[in-house]
Amino acid sequence: MSKELKNIAKSYIHEYLKYNNPNLKINKTQLFECPFKHIHKDDIGKPTCKVYPQFGYKVTCYNSACGELGNIFDIFRRLEPDMKHLKDEEIADYLSHLLDIKQDEDVDKLLDVYYNSGFHLIPLCANDPSKTDKENAKLQKSPIQGESWKKNICHDLRKWKEWVDAGLGLGLVGGKISNVLLLDIDSDVTYEKMKDRINDTSAQDTKQGKHFLWEYDSDFDDINHCNFRKQGYEMEIRANNAYIVVAPTVVEGYIRTWNGKKITKMPKELKKFLLDLVKKESKKEEKKESDGIREAIENENFNIEDGLRGLDGNCNDTWITLGGILRKKMSPKKVEWALQTFNKLLADPMDYHQIKSMCYQLSKYDNFDKKDLAKEILEHLSLESVRFANAFEMEKSLGHTKKEIESALDYLLKEEKVVKVGRNFKALNKIEWETDFMSIGKPLGFEVPYFGKFNKFDDGSMIIIGGRSGTGKTHLAMNIIKKFVDMGINPKLLTTEAGSKFGMIGANLGLKIDDYFFKRVADATNVEFDDDSVTIIDWLKPPNSDYSKLDTIMENLNNQLVKHRGLLIALVQIRKDGTFFAPDLFDFYASLVATYNWTQKYNSQTKETVADSTNTYFQTSKMRDSKVGVQWIKIPTKFDKDTKIISLRTGE
Numbered sequence: 001m002s003k004e005l006k007n008i009a010k011s012y013i014h015e016y017l018k019y020n021n022p023n024l025k026i027n028k029t030q031l032f033e034c035p036f037k038h039i040h041k042d043d044i045g046k047p048t049c050k051v052y053p054q055f056g057y058k059v060t061c062y063n064s065a066c067g068e069l070g071n072i073f074d075i076f077r078r079l080e081p082d083m084k085h086l087k088d089e090e091i092a093d094y095l096s097h098l099l100d101i102k103q104d105e106d107v108d109k110l111l112d113v114y115y116n117s118g119f120h121l122i123p124l125c126a127n128d129p130s131k132t133d134k135e136n137a138k139l140q141k142s143p144i145q146g147e148s149w150k151k152n153i154c155h156d157l158r159k160w161k162e163w164v165d166a167g168l169g170l171g172l173v174g175g176k177i178s179n180v181l182l183l184d185i186d187s188d189v190t191y192e193k194m195k196d197r198i199n200d201t202s203a204q205d206t207k208q209g210k211h212f213l214w215e216y217d218s219d220f221d222d223i224n225h226c227n228f229r230k231q232g233y234e235m236e237i238r239a240n241n242a243y244i245v246v247a248p249t250v251v252e253g254y255i256r257t258w259n260g261k262k263i264t265k266m267p268k269e270l271k272k273f274l275l276d277l278v279k280k281e282s283k284k285e286e287k288k289e290s291d292g293i294r295e296a297i298e299n300e301n302f303n304i305e306d307g308l309r310g311l312d313g314n315c316n317d318t319w320i321t322l323g324g325i326l327r328k329k330m331s332p333k334k335v336e337w338a339l340q341t342f343n344k345l346l347a348d349p350m351d352y353h354q355i356k357s358m359c360y361q362l363s364k365y366d367n368f369d370k371k372d373l374a375k376e377i378l379e380h381l382s383l384e385s386v387r388f389a390n391a392f393e394m395e396k397s398l399g400h401t402k403k404e405i406e407s408a409l410d411y412l413l414k415e416e417k418v419v420k421v422g423r424n425f426k427a428l429n430k431i432e433w434e435t436d437f438m439s440i441g442k443p444l445g446f447e448v449p450y451f452g453k454f455n456k457f458d459d460g461s462m463i464i465i466g467g468r469s470g471t472g473k474t475h476l477a478m479n480i481i482k483k484f485v486d487m488g489i490n491p492k493l494l495t496t497e498a499g500s501k502f503g504m505i506g507a508n509l510g511l512k513i514d515d516y517f518f519k520r521v522a523d524a525t526n527v528e529f530d531d532d533s534v535t536i537i538d539w540l541k542p543p544n545s546d547y548s549k550l551d552t553i554m555e556n557l558n559n560q561l562v563k564h565r566g567l568l569i570a571l572v573q574i575r576k577d578g579t580f581f582a583p584d585l586f587d588f589y590a591s592l593v594a595t596y597n598w599t600q601k602y603n604s605q606t607k608e609t610v611a612d613s614t615n616t617y618f619q620t621s622k623m624r625d626s627k628v629g630v631q632w633i634k635i636p637t638k639f640d641k642d643t644k645i646i647s648l649r650t651g652e
């Protein structure tokens, strides 16, 4: 029995419950009547159960007599006591017959087919149980990185499997990159109109219609995606830089399936038909002028018959003024190009050399905006390939004059946004977050996850959590972020680790884009925080593991908190014996210092001590404002390997 069937069976929980209770109703908020209602103590006749798809389709009942009911197999064993000794796989097999679960969704096989077809895929957002079906359908079709989804395009089986395992959907990117053309037919009526034009080719069923695939054809090079709704066809052609949602993604409870046919060449007549529709559509959209404009842009030709007049005699001054205005924001080279371009508008254009000499004169009126150039310099310095540069190098790569570069650098130095090391400049990693952070009241207006019960925290607090290598520091960091997000706070994660492990763990916990901000930094010690923000560093380490530098680093972080307030939670590595590298330093600066540990189990048969990663705990060594009267306490936690959730044993 395949592992895939077991997972698919879990997603049939609603169907299974309906099979047991044909009258079962699932309301708008996804709540339904508990199958074990009879054991409820104070039942008020309202639905109490809900399925959590992102957590293995587990069911939770809000009545205190029930609590977590488990997944489809757990519920099956309770409802069918005779079969309670069956293994999950055996129950899955039993249910596949009972509920007519299709078995052809062998994810590995499917991904192999995608791989062998040369497809490029992207990850899409997971289902969110707190949203309505309609909102979810939209969400499940959205790429996890929003606008910047193209960054994730890849042809990598292992990555695709990671995405599927993390509960994410898959999008097939069309066009040259995957060598496919995609036609998305959204209604039966349109399909009826189109079916005679469509040949035998690879196709996928969706809830409303079908996706057809054909081999890519260079006649579609200019097409991104084009909708034919206005022309009476509920369909879209998708080519370059457009994607469709593909199996095994489930949208609105519908598992997409392929017909298993080969991708063929698009029939000539269909191609002509579609390209004609595209032409009509683009004419409709852009009217007739658009082609002319496109051509004019390409040829840098305004196509004006007479050209602009009225500057006669004043042309020189007007052009120098215009150049001066442009120079506020643009480099001399760009200004020259702009002036040459505008020149073509004139009825009597000036000659090339005249404009060239104007550009020389322009330096007299030097009043460029150094803030804009400063921004450009910072962007330049934050490039992985640059990091350090001297004024001369920047002059060459940014196309500005030496004087301008020096003036902008001077400004950046005053603003403490760069440091000078010898002749080189280095950016001080002031992070440009993508969204404004919600303002947090002072003092710290929220409960700190895991520790808020035991210690009081002021605005501007620092928490240090130590963990041994490989004991799930990143899992802890993402759980902390999830808890903040649940409180309506969008924390900022500075990660010093390579790879995207945190993203996968976050997705598994149900975190979405915009829930938190992250920045990968080589060295988290010289960053600048934002005001009143929750910052999490995973993990804090001195450059080159030079722990003698730690005092400077801690002082810097503390200065950041004094200046910007908010909360900093830094995860640090500890020695194998569980001690900190610089305990006094951490105790001095932090409001709370703790280690995160696995419990050790003794196996009496093998006489070995083994780690129990489920029963985890925090051990505090310092609590500045303890609510429990002591500094040293053990806080038991539980790590659930399936859901990746770390919860307080005391209940939270």
Ligand SMILES: [Zn+2]
Residues within 6 Å of the ligand: 034, 035, 036, 037, 040, 048, 061, 062, 063, 065, 066, 067
């Ligand atoms: Zn119940």
